[in-house]
Amino acid sequence: MITISPLSNDATAYLKAPFVPLADYYGINDSALRAIENQVWAGHTALHNGRDDLAIELWKAASIQRKRRARELGLAEFKTVTLSGRWVQNIGHFVYVDALLKLASLGCVEDVDKVVLYVNMYRGNRISNRVLLDLYRPHLGVVGDGVGDLSDDVRQVAHWMRSDLDYVSLADNDFVDPWELVVRANDIWKGLRRKPLVSLSQEIADRGRAFCERMNIAKNGWFAVIHARAPGYNGGSQCVRDVELTGYEPIIEKILALGGGVVRLGGAHMPTMSHPHVFDYAGFAQKDPALDIYLASQCRFFIGCSSGLEVVPFLFGVPSLWLNSAPIGDSPWSEDIFYAPKKFHHSGSGAIASLDDIVNASLAHSQFASTYTDKGFGIHQLSDREMESAFDFFFRHAVMKEALGEDSRRITGAFRAKCEALGLRQRGTAIPSAVKHLI
Numbered sequence: 176m177i178t179i180s181p182l183s184n185d186a187t188a189y190l191k192a193p194f195v196p197l198a199d200y201y202g203i204n205d206s207a208l209r210a211i212e213n214q215v216w217a218g219h220t221a222l223h224n225g226r227d228d229l230a231i232e233l234w235k236a237a238s239i240q241r242k243r244r245a246r247e248l249g250l251a252e253f254k255t256v257t258l259s260g261r262w263v264q265n266i267g268h269f270v271y272v273d274a275l276l277k278l279a280s281l282g283c284v285e286d287v288d289k290v291v292l293y294v295n296m297y298r299g300n301r302i303s304n305r306v307l308l309d310l311y312r313p314h315l316g317v318v319g320d321g322v323g324d325l326s327d328d329v330r331q332v333a334h335w336m337r338s339d340l341d342y343v344s345l346a347d348n349d350f351v352d353p354w355e356l357v358v359r360a361n362d363i364w365k366g367l368r369r370k371p372l373v374s375l376s377q378e379i380a381d382r383g384r385a386f387c388e389r390m391n392i393a394k395n396g397w398f399a400v401i402h403a404r405a406p407g408y409n410g411g412s413q414c415v416r417d418v419e420l421t422g423y424e425p426i427i428e429k430i431l432a433l434g435g436g437v438v439r440l441g442g443a444h445m446p447t448m449s450h451p452h453v454f455d456y457a458g459f460a461q462k463d464p465a466l467d468i469y470l471a472s473q474c475r476f477f478i479g480c481s482s483g484l485e486v487v488p489f490l491f492g493v494p495s496l497w498l499n500s501a502p503i504g505d506s507p508w509s510e511d512i513f514y515a516p517k518k519f520h521h522s523g524s525g526a527i528a529s530l531d532d533i534v535n536a537s538l539a540h541s542q543f544a545s546t547y548t549d550k551g552f553g554i555h556q557l558s559d560r561e562m563e564s565a566f567d568f569f570f571r572h573a574v575m576k577e578a579l580g581e582d583s584r585r586i587t588g589a590f591r592a593k594c595e596a597l598g599l600r601q602r603g604t605a606i607p608s609a610v611k612h613l614i
Contacts, residue, residue: 186232189217205331207244211237215341225537225546227504228598234342235350242344245335254288257337260300262292263308267483270508271340271353273372273490274360276314278345280372281363285346291316293333295325306464307487310373357508358602365509371492375472383469391436392454398436400474401427401453403498404482405445413544415501415517416481419556420446425563426478427453429570438470440484476574478566481505496569497603499556503530503613504539506594507603513573515565515609520553528552530613534597557609565606573604583607589614 182190190213218233245251256279262272272292278284292308292315294300302308308317319325325333338344343356351359364372375383387393403418430437431452439448441457448455456462456470471477471487476494479485481501488495489512497507497514507514519528519538533539536550547554557565571577579587586607593614594601 182236183229183232185226186217186221186229186236189221189229189233190214208331208334211240211244214240215339218341222540223542223546225539225541227540231342231352234339234352238339238342238344238350241335241337241339242347248332248335250332250336251286253336254286255336256284256287256290257296257333258290258292259296259334259337259340260292260294260302261297261340263294263302264300265483266303266307267486268303268340269307269311270357270486270489271343272311272315274357275338275343276311277360277364277369277372278356280314281367283345283360283363285349289316290314291318293318293325293330293337295319296330296333296337303483304464304467306379306468310376310468314372354505354508354600358600361509371490373490375469379465379469380473382463382465383473386463386466386469387436390454392438394431394436395434397434397475398438398470399430400438400440400470400477400479400488401448402440402471402477402479402482402484403445404480404484405441414542415544415547415554416542417544418480418499420448422556422559422562423448423478424450425559426566429563429566435475438474440467440470476570494569494573496566496573498562498565501554502538502540502542503533504599506599506601509602510604511573512603513565513569513606514603515557515561515606516613518555518557518612519547520555522548522551522553525553527612530593530597530599534599539597539599561609564608568606568608586611586614 214233214237218230218237221233222230258272262268275284276290279287279290294302294317302320340353342350342352344350387398392398401423403420404416405420406413406417427437427450437453439453439455439457443457445457447458468487471484472491472493474488474493476496477485477488478496478498480497480499485495485497489509495512497512499517500514501517503516519533520526521528536552538547538550538552541547544554572579587605590605590610590613591601
């Protein structure tokens with residue numbers, strides 16, 4: 176039996192805001208659907224205000240109500256979970272698709288025989304990378320790709336059967352947010368020693384190898400990837416996840432000294448990287464979605480940040496380092512991802528902010544740089560030396576598989592305990608030198 180608790184007063188207060196329900200926006204005329212989508216919108220507002228606890232409360236309530244409505248309509252008999260195009264709209268969302276499919280394949284999603292993606296369940300959806308989607312087709316049904324709009328009746332039925340990206344139903348009383356979905360799936364998958372769910376097709380592998388040979392990318396048979404999410408990704412709004420393309424020179428020189436090639440990935444809007452021995456794919460005129468996936472999944476290791484592309488190496492089991500990761504409360508999902516967070520300081524005094532300062536200001540999950548400025552905080556990237564030190568640690572322990580020393584274990588353990596004490600979930604391997612000041 177599906178049970179739901181009444182919303183708290185704080186969560187209910189968010190429902191009083193004048194939202195534009197998704198049901199109206201997408202043209203589905205159903206009053207029950209509109210009421211539930213209003214809760215989803217309210218949850219996003221709570222999240223942007225630093226109240227992730229209220230966001231989760233609102234999203235969970237919406238997911239429970241949606242599932243109950245599907246039961247009332249008799250749709251549960253189909254034993255199908257439907258996904259909207261939001262699950263593939265951004266490349267970073269594929270990590271959630273991957274996690275749900277892993278759990279479904281292991282029988283960890285109750286009363287579900289199949290998972291189906293309705294690409295155009297809602298009008299205006301796009302597919303971030305069709306090549307990556309194609310790799311998941313053996314595990315995922317895909318409807319509506321390459322055809323016109325679905326009828327309103329079909330979209331409405333698909334909506335009631337859908338698993339929401341904000342909060343996912345695994346059983347009648349087991350609902351998880353996306354972060355927990357990925358952690359749970361990969362903990363089980365890793366415990367079973369399973370290989371990645373997807374692998375490259377022979378055709379993509381051959382094309383990728385030929386490209387690397389033609390461009391002389393793979394020095395001595397291997398290459399590393401660098402990716403920095405440049406400002407402007409959000410169409411001009413400054414995001415705390417944005418990273419300036421500075422400070423990478425020492426890391427590049429070390430990779431070259433090790434005998435590897437270096438590829439810089441990114442979008443056409445990003446500034447160019449001028450280095451004689453770096454292949455700047457971000458500025459390459461003939462981009463190919465297949466090459467995007469090949470380069471990110473077949474590198475020896477990946478140096479990235481908190482951005483969507485970073486899920487690709489994770490999906491394929493490639494060692495990853497997130498430099499200047501942010502927000503501070505958004506930890507990677509696995510110990511296999513190493514990360515060094517950005518630093519924050521008090522604008523008035525210039526003093527480095529503690530983890531308590533950030534959490535008490537409700538900034539642990541805030542995305543927009545203006546929110547930090549409004550609350551009296553400044554944001555700055557790690558220095559060249561700090562980035563180089565983080566890379567050295569990552570290379571020794573993630574790439575060369577050297578065990579962590581006693582001092583490193585003590586610092587990373589203390590940081591995790593500090594996060595948990597403040598209500599933050601922490602799972603990635605934090606670079607000790609980058610978090611020592613936060614303990």
